[in-house]
Amino acid sequence: MATNPDNPPSKAQKIAISYYSRPDIQQAMFNFCKNRETVANHNNNFFAKRPDTFDYPTDILSQAKQGATSFHTSEEIWTNPLDINTDMTPQKYNEIRTGWDLIIDIDSPFLDYGKIAARLLIEQLEKHGIHNIGIKFSGSKGFHIIVPFIAFPSELSGLQTKDQFPEWPRAIAEYLFKKIRDPMNEEILKLSNKEKLREQGELVSEHTCPKCHQPTIKKKIHRYVCPDIRCKSEIEGFTKKKVAMLCPSCNAKMNRVSTREVDFCKACKINTAKLEATSSFGGIKQKNVQKQFKEEITIKSTEDSVDIVLVSPRHLFRSPYSLHEKTAYASIPLTKDQIQDFRPSDADPLKITKTHNFMPNSIPEEASQLLIQALEEAKKNKPKEVEKKYEGKGVNLKGLTITSNMFPPIIKKLLKGIPQDGRKRALSLLLSFFTSLEFPRDYIEEKIHEWNSKNYAPLKEGYIRSQIDWSMKNKRFPPNYDKPIYKEFGITAPPMPGIKNPINYTIKKAFQAKGKTSEPFYIKPKHKGQI
Numbered sequence: 001m002a003t004n005p006d007n008p009p010s011k012a013q014k015i016a017i018s019y020y021s022r023p024d025i026q027q028a029m030f031n032f033c034k035n036r037e038t039v040a041n042h043n044n045n046f047f048a049k050r051p052d053t054f055d056y057p058t059d060i061l062s063q064a065k066q067g068a069t070s071f072h073t074s075e076e077i078w079t080n081p082l083d084i085n086t087d088m089t090p091q092k093y094n095e096i097r098t099g100w101d102l103i104i105d106i107d108s109p110f111l112d113y114g115k116i117a118a119r120l121l122i123e124q125l126e127k128h129g130i131h132n133i134g135i136k137f138s139g140s141k142g143f144h145i146i147v148p149f150i151a152f153p154s155e156l157s158g159l160q161t162k163d164q165f166p167e168w169p170r171a172i173a174e175y176l177f178k179k180i181r182d183p184m185n186e187e188i189l190k191l192s193n194k195e196k197l198r199e200q201g202e203l204v205s206e207h208t209c210p211k212c213h214q215p216t217i218k219k220k221i222h223r224y225v226c227p228d229i230r231c232k233s234e235i236e237g238f239t240k241k242k243v244a245m246l247c248p249s250c251n252a253k254m255n256r257v258s259t260r261e262v263d264f265c266k267a268c269k270i271n272t273a274k275l276e277a278t279s280s281f282g283g284i285k286q287k288n289v290q291k292q293f294k295e296e297i298t299i300k301s302t303e304d305s306v307d308i309v310l311v312s313p314r315h316l317f318r319s320p321y322s323l324h325e326k327t328a329y330a331s332i333p334l335t336k337d338q339i340q341d342f343r344p345s346d347a348d349p350l351k352i353t354k355t356h357n358f359m360p361n362s363i364p365e366e367a368s369q370l371l372i373q374a375l376e377e378a379k380k381n382k383p384k385e386v387e388k389k390y391e392g393k394g395v396n397l398k399g400l401t402i403t404s405n406m407f408p409p410i411i412k413k414l415l416k417g418i419p420q421d422g423r424k425r426a427l428s429l430l431l432s433f434f435t436s437l438e439f440p441r442d443y444i445e446e447k448i449h450e451w452n453s454k455n456y457a458p459l460k461e462g463y464i465r466s467q468i469d470w471s472m473k474n475k476r477f478p479p480n481y482d483k484p485i486y487k488e489f490g491i492t493a494p495p496m497p498g499i500k501n502p503i504n505y506t507i508k509k510a511f512q513a514k515g516k517t518s519e520p521f522y523i524k525p526k527h528k529g530q531i
Helices: 011-020 023-032 057-067 089-096 110-127 166-192 194-199 274-280 369-383 409-414 423-436 440-455 463-474 502-512
Strands: 038-042 070-074 076-078 099-101 103-104 136-138 141-146 203-209 215-224 234-237 255-265 294-299 317-318
Touching: 011 023, 011 057, 057 076, 070 076, 070 099, 070 440, 103 110, 103 166, 103 463, 110 141, 110 166, 136 255, 423 440, 423 463, 423 502, 440 463
Parallel strands: none
Antiparallel strands: 038 070, 070 317, 076 099, 103 141, 136 141, 203 294, 215 234, 215 255
């Protein structure tokens, strides 16, 4: 490898070729990365072109000779990783994806914190009936934990587990993080006292109001004493700068004798001092009065200790036995008993005498309980669906009631979703139809979002929103049936003779049905100001 005196090679570059030339290292990496997208990193300067994968164990050494220092692989498992391309829809990805492993990335700036998180996560997995767990050192200050795909049920509630990526593994990661967050904070506080954590900028402490449970703010409160020897009244209060405090008894200008910081709730207008006074009113301690704002302590390093971002399509993580560019240590598999006494120097490539599997021998469906409970928790925390805004009878358009069965075949067909190309053209046609018939914005938004969810690949929310905005301001009729757009959607002729436009069809149907009742498509809003 040629060297540049102005940019000397890193330690990882120096040892990469000799390290990756070991047949046992090649075989261990190849066995794990089989059927996974695996990409070489060239000393953090650039990644190899994607998609890529290993065809043979010797590919690892070949790429090292070309400058590769580490290798990163996918949590998703594919029939052939080389079939992946960026233009694929989620459905196409599902067709070539055969499964996914749950990979939990423990990312911490301090190794001791990472050890605590790893131990607590393993304890939680075991509590959920999982006893075959893979653990490996990340190569720097964290750990990776794996629960193989075989440990999960092949389907749940009629859904194929392999197709529920990244939603299901992400729900599991979030569920487990919530389980370990508080005990992890407690253990770190025992390991490092509050003062030390504050010095490191690690401690985030906030108080919450005992009434509304919202976070409080810090404010300065001042104690004043009346200078009149006959009065000597004392009070505490908030005052603005250069504003005198007058004695409530004798109206004399009071002297400020001390200042302290208190917690103040903007919503309830109460503070620490007020709660203290209430709790001992008249010199007698009152029962059932909370005088303290509850303190909640969070340690910054624990907030992102479980990397949820890893659980996303085509995201890669460091392969077992891959080197780490910054430390030149290897990402070696461990047992749970080795975590506590583990030192990074144990992962020195020169100390590796024997390879071990990162992938455990899992029992089929042993992770079923974990998956079910994580999905139930995710369902509880899911934002409630917006209530239907409309109820009652149909809208009046020049004395006509527009109902769902009056829509032309093309609109009914489009509303079932687009199975292939044509989503944007279909959206344009639907919006021109709805706005021409003067449907209100709330209803249009509701129906367009419902339509978008049925498409082979939903359009982005921002695009949908901008198109609705434009169409509401620039109302226009849908194109006539003689335009080529209808042929794209399989409509080669008008639905009936003499009809030139979808709007004409609907208006004619409404005239024919005048005086009759049928199920409305547009429903009266609950709020005032309906059309």
